[in-house]
Amino acid sequence: MNLFARTDTRLFYWLFNFSAKRDCRVIKWVSHSGDGHLYLLIGLALYAFEPLHGDVFLYSALLAYGMELPLYVVLKKLFKRQRPCDLFHNFNAHVTPSDKFSLPSGHTAAAFLMATQIAFFYPSLTVLVYTWAMGIGLSRILLGVHYPSDIFAGAMLGLTISFISLDLLM
Template identity: 75%
Template sequence: MNRLTKTDTRLFYWLFNMTANRDCRWIRWVSRTGDGHLYFLIGLALWAFDPLHGALFLYSALIAYALELPLYVVLKKAFKRQRPCDLFKNLHAHITPSDKFSLPSGHTAAAFLMASQVVHFYPTMAFIAYPWACTIGLSRVLLGVHYPSDIVVGACLGLMISSFSLVVLV
């Protein structure tokens, strides 16, 4: 486990140091696309304008997020992993984190959940949905608030919850 932690920390610093003395507005913007507002707007737009899949998409996504959010909170409180910006005193994150702990990444979980939902109902959107979700995850590391392993765990959480909601509803 110690070797994994060291590798995770080295990878974090390698990525985070790419943002040293740089304008990170675009990275913050990418990260903000994962705040949740966009997901709700996508769901409402599809519900309103796609009579074939829109309602089912919205219901499935709502079920998934209703499961993901409490599970994410429970996992954060169970792992209690300090954020890199809080653990390393020589590091200053480019944003203020929304909560105290880093594992799993909630932004990444939500982004992969949404990407999976979108691709299930609209498979041709995979080339946009998954790279966007990956970019949100990467942005969280570049901003200094998550380790790479937080991103991997968040992505797995989002994909699993999405799959579960689709099996239950579809």
């Protein structure tokens, strides 16, 4: 195992141990807030009730997710990185992952994509939405289904695609 992989694994265990043998309901709730349903509700609510930026926000977010999702699937299949909960046998993950591979984190990509969209149109919410996005990423490690580097890759994917969609529409 190379230095990067060893460091990533050590950091994973260090973070995961904070949630080992604990009640993870709050962590699971934070993770589930990144499942995608909330993003659609935010977009539709802004479209319906926010006349200044609501329509452009929705269009930009839909464009971004339309680019991010296929790229995320291709990257998962390209890297085929095993999840820590499937590779290591000395612990139990707190949730069952929705797919087989871990790189990049889709929850984190989507959360940072949405946070970037919100921060662009509503700058006063920047600290709140990026804190929430980081919480989603951290929750995926604490639940035992992602390495820290998966989270970093997901965050970079979400940020990049969001900026591309904003650049195309603005």
